[in-house]
Amino acid sequence: MPTPAPSSPARQALHKLGLTRDIDLALHLPLRYEDETRITPIASAREGASVQIEGTVTNSQVQLHPRRQLVVTLQDATGSCELRFFSFYPSHHKTMGVGMRLRARGEVRGGFWGRQMLHPVVKSANAELPAALTPVYPTVAQLPQAYLRRAIATALTRVQLPETLPRSLPPPPLAVYGQNAGQPAWSLRDALLFLHRPAPDVALATLEDHSHPAWQRLKAEELLAQQLSQFAARRERAQLAAPTLAPAAEQPLHEQLLAALPFELTGAQRRVVDEIARDLGQSRPMHRLLQGDVGSGKTVVAALAACICMDAGWQCALMAPTEILAEQHFAKLIGWLRPLLGARGQGIAWLAGGQKKRERAAMLQAIKDGTAALVVGTHAVIQEQVRFARLGLAVIDEQHRFGVAQRLALRQKNAHLREEPHMLMMSATPIPRTLAMSYYADLDVSTIDELPPGRTPIVTRVIADSRRDELIERIAAQVAAGRQVYWVCPLIEESEALDLSNATATHAELAEALAGTPVGLLHSRLPPAEKKAVMEEFKSGRMGVLVSTTVIEVGVDVPNASLMVIEHAERFGLSQLHQLRGRVGRGAAASACVLLYATGDSGRLGETARERLKAMQETNDGFEIARRDLEIRGPGEFLGARQSGDALLRFADLAGDTGLLDWAREVAPVMLEQYPELAAQHVERWLGSKSDYLKA
């Protein structure tokens, strides 16, 4: 077999899939298997079964009706079967000529004219039957299955798979059953060789659901690698220096802010502020995740942390994923802090994409010379040209919207100093505690598990789009009573332009139906100044209804808004629906959320869409929503965002493989301590170049 040149499309595809080292190929495991080990007598091939048959060609001809096709009759001692090919080359006709002995594999169809197979896989009957099941690997169009199989088989003959689990540590708790009962634990080598070429008598279901001990062995290894790299990242960070940020002894800024706030902190807010303050007082960098449901009051916690940082003479950066959200933080923080900072000759800087050149230059200067104690903005904050005098604390709001690279970039901002900034990441998509502890083993987690007092629960209704007119009447009544309404337009993933045209149409529809009521329109294409003006109108209460694309998704705070309508709710993900709903129910007024759904051509909602809407109707609790989301989507997808869609765990499942996870959590720190070289080797094997990313 000729080795293809390195530049062949298949080679490139291998590279793209990250299959560069022998070990990567060895860890690329089959999706399923085909059984080519057996020949089924033609007479006993049941209709609908996928089988392999073998026989002699007794007829081979090209038929023209009802469409052009090659029809080959294969006969064995028990019966015959027709093989039909709608696309074929003249050469096929020859390789399947009368008298040849062939093997064909495919699904058997019955029918009036007897047994048939459409487009079976055909081979000469001369080859020996394989002894193991044939693997089918996940692949892409440019990478033919046969090529991938050969590449993996070759890699398996070369790959080094030394045992990395020290004998003195407890082995992973693999379930044993059936034929494997009583067998010693699988080595990684045995497990891999088995999974690539399982014996034909294996219970296929245990391979499919990954419960087979060989699979478990693999998942245990993977979980261990994940835990090791996170514990290692944490230990490495503990070696780094960060500024010790302690509040001033006299009139500390955070106490001034607390005294000026129109409300008291909740118990949960006080607790997390203490946790953060304690970390900031350490000389190693904090990496803390602050999670709390929408509306739980994370902003003020961030402001208090910023106060402690600024008190200690360091700068604080606050970054939000959208301009609207950043803008809102800016306004809020200015309101709270400008009077306090102004008295000390310090300022707050604002950085965003659409900024005027001159304004931007002034901001950059203030950040560089340190007169801007607080810097608020979008991704603009991490741009190359932004130089901080001394960044003490970086706060990232809605952290899941930022990638690893961006967190790394923030940390680089202090490259000219000996000290790293502390990092506070905020998330309104809380994940269950056990999951957080394992998924974020490299982070500390603070949770606000209490809402500010006086909130009334939001009532959620799920309504078919056919009742739209009724809904618009109700909106008219609400607006007449002085209430404000958000109307969020559907998310059309493929096209921003469609998103927009939809929002524009809805805006026109509502403006007409609600003549006399100011109806606003907000979308991401508006110039920043206009966006700001629309938000201002809505905030001031003059605008009754705000039609918007999903730009308002995160963090917008208008307490008088009490009705949220989400159009085409079936297209949104659960956590996104919950975020959107969180825009209402922020004041004392009873609030409602209406989820409008359209059923499309089928006339029915898909199952997961129905489950999502049901979950929304049944609970307001972000933690419960997160739990349901996990159930509906599975953790891979749920947590995928952390690596910008590239989930680190391929095989194991944090929610499902709890026994193995407990083992990995127990073994990882001991292994790091006692067998650092084996630990490094183990992480390298599983994560290779990806392990760097875990450090962000």
Ligand code: ADP
């Ligand atoms: P989120 O956690 O979603 O970012 P915000 O920080 O935007 O929530 O807070 C939501 C609203 O609650 C804001 O108007 C904020 O000023 C207000 N708030 C925060 N903490 C309290 C509190 N302890 N008591 C009353 N209102 C509060």
Ligand code: MG
């Ligand atoms: Mg927020």
